[in-house]
Amino acid sequence: MREERDKQKAHLRVCGECDLLQKTPELQAGQLIRCVRCQSIIEKKRYHSLDRSLALVLTGLILFFLSNMFPLLTLKAQGVEFDTNLIASSIELLRIDRPFLAILVFVTTIVVPMFSLFGMLFVFMSVKMRWHNEYVGPIFRYLHNTQVWGMLEVFLLAIMVAGVKLADLAEVIPGISLYSFFALILVLATLGSTLSPDEIWDHEREAQL
Amino acid sequence: MSTLNQCARAQGIVGCQHCHTVTKLPKDIAENQCVRCPVCHAKLESRIAHSWGKTLALVLAATFMFIPANILPIMNVTYLGTGTPDTIIAGVMKLLKAEMWPLALIVFVASFVVPIMKIVVLFGLLITVKMKSQWRPVGRTRLFQITEFVGRWSMVDIFVLAILVALVQFGNLASVDAGLGALSFAAVVVLTMFAAHTFDQRLIWDAMND
Numbered sequence: 048m049r050e051e052r053d054k055q056k057a058h059l060r061v062c063g064e065c066d067l068l069q070k071t072p073e074l075q076a077g078q079l080i081r082c083v084r085c086q087s088i089i090e091k092k093r094y095h096s097l098d099r100s101l102a103l104v105l106t107g108l109i110l111f112f113l114s115n116m117f118p119l120l121t122l123k124a125q126g127v128e129f130d131t132n133l134i135a136s137s138i139e140l141l142r143i144d145r146p147f148l149a150i151l152v153f154v155t156t157i158v159v160p161m162f163s164l165f166g167m168l169f170v171f172m173s174v175k176m177r178w179h180n181e182y183v184g185p186i187f188r189y190l191h192n193t194q195v196w197g198m199l200e201v202f203l204l205a206i207m208v209a210g211v212k213l214a215d216l217a218e219v220i221p222g223i224s225l226y227s228f229f230a231l232i233l234v235l236a237t238l239g240s241t242l243s244p245d246e247i248w249d250h251e252r253e254a255q256l
Numbered sequence: 257m258s259t260l261n262q263c264a265r266a267q268g269i270v271g272c273q274h275c276h277t278v279t280k281l282p283k284d285i286a287e288n289q290c291v292r293c294p295v296c297h298a299k300l301e302s303r304i305a306h307s308w309g310k311t312l313a314l315v316l317a318a319t320f321m322f323i324p325a326n327i328l329p330i331m332n333v334t335y336l337g338t339g340t341p342d343t344i345i346a347g348v349m350k351l352l353k354a355e356m357w358p359l360a361l362i363v364f365v366a367s368f369v370v371p372i373m374k375i376v377v378l379f380g381l382l383i384t385v386k387m388k389s390q391w392r393p394v395g396r397t398r399l400f401q402i403t404e405f406v407g408r409w410s411m412v413d414i415f416v417l418a419i420l421v422a423l424v425q426f427g428n429l430a431s432v433d434a435g436l437g438a439l440s441f442a443a444v445v446v447l448t449m450f451a452a453h454t455f456d457q458r459l460i461w462d463a464m465n466d
């Protein structure tokens with residue numbers, strides 16, 4: 048009896064966009080289901096491989112640190128050179144006394160991306176190694192919540208714009224970190240398209256309820 | 257018993273916005289008592305508390321900041337002792353002059369069209385929600401989802417500024433300073449992002465539930 052009820056409960060969904068209660072069929076990988084009223088996606092299962100996601104997160108972490116170790120861009124004029132990397136771009140804003148901008152750039156290009164990489168590492172490892180702990184849920188929720196504040200791909204566009212703007216002022220030399228940064232964006236994009244959050248949540252529901 | 261294809265709130269049921277776990281709210285719930293999701297421990301709210309008022313305040317503040325963001329220079333480029341202040345639009349013009357029109361278009365959309373669109377859409381949603389309008393709820397939901405997603409690209413100008421400040425440090429020869437426009441513009445981006453965050457799109461559908 049109880050089992051029956053749990054089974055029914057598991058297939059009950061409330062659309063997050065329009066608050067409509069509805070019953071959904073069990074999904075297979077590669078399928079998604081839309082709300083009957085507002086057509087928003089309410090559940091999506093991808094061909095998710097935990098091992099591949101873990102590999103991508105580890106690659107992402109290495110690339111993130113490489114992007115901060117070497118110059119992204121170097122500007123050369125009259126024999127003098129200046130270079131910048133990810134972290135320096137926010138710190139330099141402190142030099143010209145703009146703490147608000149410095150914090151904003153630091154949070155969106157360092158804090159949130161680093162939190163999301165380490166957070167995903169923790170969540171995937173916990174699921175894979177079956178470390179049952181109460182932190183997986185909240186951390187995965189924070190990852191979802193802070194997602195829009197991670198802006199590395201916007202920063203890549205900014206590098207291109209800055210490069211063009213400076214081209215007629217002085218010589219712009221792409222640095223080693225530019226390549227690792229570019230690779231990092233690709234890794235994060237791949238991760239975003241292979242990750243299947245509903246699967247992690249199903250796993251958590253089984254563990255917690 | 258719960259009825260399918262009906263509003264969840266009317267039945268005392270709430271779906272977690274994060275992990276989609278469905279929970280039945282206890283009947284005798286005290287005021288100010290907070291119910292948490294059993295799976296992800298998020299605060300469970302059928303509607304975000306004071307969503308309408310908070311969103312309105314944030315959008316009004318963003319609208320107000322949008323004016324100095326476009327009038328005041330976003331950066332000040334000093335080259336050979338003479339400074340040329342650059343507003344957002346002047347920056348786009350410079351890219352056009354360099355015949356980088358794809359980049360100019362992207363920057364124009366990201367730093368001018370997107371903030372205006374966000375402000376207009378959020379105002380529109382606030383008004384239609386207040387009027388309990390039943391006009392195209394699916395379209396309005398979609399519009400909100402797009403608004404929530406594209407807002408971050410407006411940060412591109414702030415990042416360009418950060419990179420230029422870090423790179424161009426040739427003393428009197430050439431240097432870059434941030435203008436007050438940059439602060440106002442950053443405020444617009446942050447305020448509209450928070451506004452999209454506090455707006456509860458389920459309000460759009462409340463007019464359809466009666």
Ligand SMILES: [Zn+2]
Nearest residue numbers: 062065082085
């Ligand atoms: Zn819906």
Ligand SMILES: [Zn+2]
Nearest residue numbers: 272275293296
């Ligand atoms: Zn939850």
